[in-house]
Amino acid sequence: MPFEYISSSSNHALLNETASNITNVVYHVCGNETKITDCICINDTIECKPSTKQGYHYWFDAFNPPFTTSNIQISNESFIPKNVVFIDNEIKKLQKDKFLSGHESNVETLHFIINRLKEIENGTFDKFTSLKTLDLSYNFLTNISADVFTKKLGSSLISLKISYNEFSHFSSIDLSNMEKLEELELIGIGVNELYENFIFPKSLSNLKSLDLSLNFIRKMNDDIFVNLVNLETLKLHNSVLFSLPKSFYALKNLRHLDLIVSAIPSLNKTELSNFTKLETFNLTHSNLERIEDCTFCDKPNLKNVMLYGNEKLSYIHENAFGNLANNGIPSLKKVSVEYCNLSTIPENLLNWQNLKEFGLGNNPFICNCSMAWLINDILSPTHSINLKSFISFQHQSFSVDYKMQIPEENGFKCFGPVALKNIPFSHISQKLCPNKTNEKPKIIYLKENVSIITVIFVLAACAFTFMLGIFIAPFVRRLYQSKKQDAGFKNQNFMDEINVEDFDVEKSFY
Secondary structure, three states: OOOOEEEEOOOOHHOOOOHHHOOOEEEEEOOOOOOOOOOEEEEOOOEEEOOOOOOOOOOHHHOOOOOOOOOEEOOOOOOOOHHHHHHOOOEEEOOOOOOOOOOOHHOOEEEOOOOOEEEEEOOOOOOOOOOEEEEOOOOOOEEEEOOOOOOHHHHOOOOEOOOOOOOOOOOEOOOOOOOOHHHHHHEOOOOOOOOOOOOOOOOHHOEEEEEEEOOOOOOOOOOOOOOOOOOOOEEHHHHOOOOOHHHHHOOOOEEEEEEEOOOOOEEEEHOOOOOOOOOOEOOOOOOEEEEEOOOOOOOOOOEEEEEOOOOOOOEEOOOOOOOOOOOOOOOEEEEEOOOOOOOOOOOOOOOOOOEEEEEEEOOOOEEOOOHHHHHHHOOOOOOOOOOOOOOOOOOOOOOOOOOOOOHHOOEEEEEEEEEEEEEEEEHHHHHHOOOHHHHOOOOOOOOOOOOOHHHHHHHHHHHHHHHHHHHHHHHHHHHHHHHHHHHHHHHHHHHHHHHHHHHHHHHHHH
């Protein structure tokens, strides 16, 4: 269906009308006349928002003011709205039977955002029997009861987004009828403490994705997630948590954990022990300082670990991923520790042959022999490590433009010692501690055609010879000493005889 820009009833005076008059206003849209409009009707999508002119918003130039009610009538009978968008209007109340009247059952997605909405009449969504996605974000809602989120709505709704509203706590949102819900977004709703008695209801047992980001959560009730037995994705950006809460232990089916910007200073094996199905772990731009021994052990499905932007992270245990204890992660494909405070990377930290991408740039590396394995690998013909940039923008704390593509301009430089400061890895690759990197373990191998029986026989013969030598040696030594003694006696007698003869001769001479 071609574009149809159809004007509604005159809006210019509506902002000055009383509330009672505004609720009775009807907007006729999606007709056949082409005019300056508020609604755009394309294919099966209708979008209703105020117009802009020359880059300015309507309240600067009084050009097509916003809707003040959602009571619209579609003039073109052949147009069937499946996707409905109301954005940036002045609709403070949604009324039952005055919202796309006659077309409710066709609507599959409804985005009602930035409309200054404060109130929703009971049963407003009951006729939206095909509705799968509902977005009420960026409004002024303070309470939603089960009379609004009814069983009729819950029988079809799969995705619900009510972020950036003004709820005082989670119990202000009744989700007891949302039995088919799989995705729930509660971003920035102003709730920062979950230690109250609130528990997500059993009706959310089918929930797969939950986003609680930007609520600056400090504490959590230990049982808050106990009913979310099928939750696979949890996002908790910008929290003030100092450790992974006990409430996480109930999430045994969790596959994706996203903790961007948190106060967590360290990670250990105990905190992550229950997440045996974890596939992605994201703890970036946080207060992380240490990663302890075997933190990521027993995670056979783990694929991606993102830890970049932790400017205090200076220690990663060599066995953090279980590689030393033969408990490595064969599924691991991507790891990033870019923009951290690491001076070295343990050579045995990961299985470099299996890892597809490794983000390491912009760390204060000390280029000594402990880093030679990595630095020399850059220009090595075999080149076993695939260095990758996971951050596409310039990090605020560094002056290096991270958009460059070659290693020396991607933050792979020496921070020390002084003689190598700011020298790119590529300039010293293949030259740093060459004897160390070329060293090979001296291992003696037995040829395959030598049997174990032959080996045992040879060893036994050697042992017998050694023992025989121990027993025979004393007899040989005694025999040698005896012969030497006899020879000594003979020599002594010979000398005596000479002396006697000389003596006799001398005596006879006189």
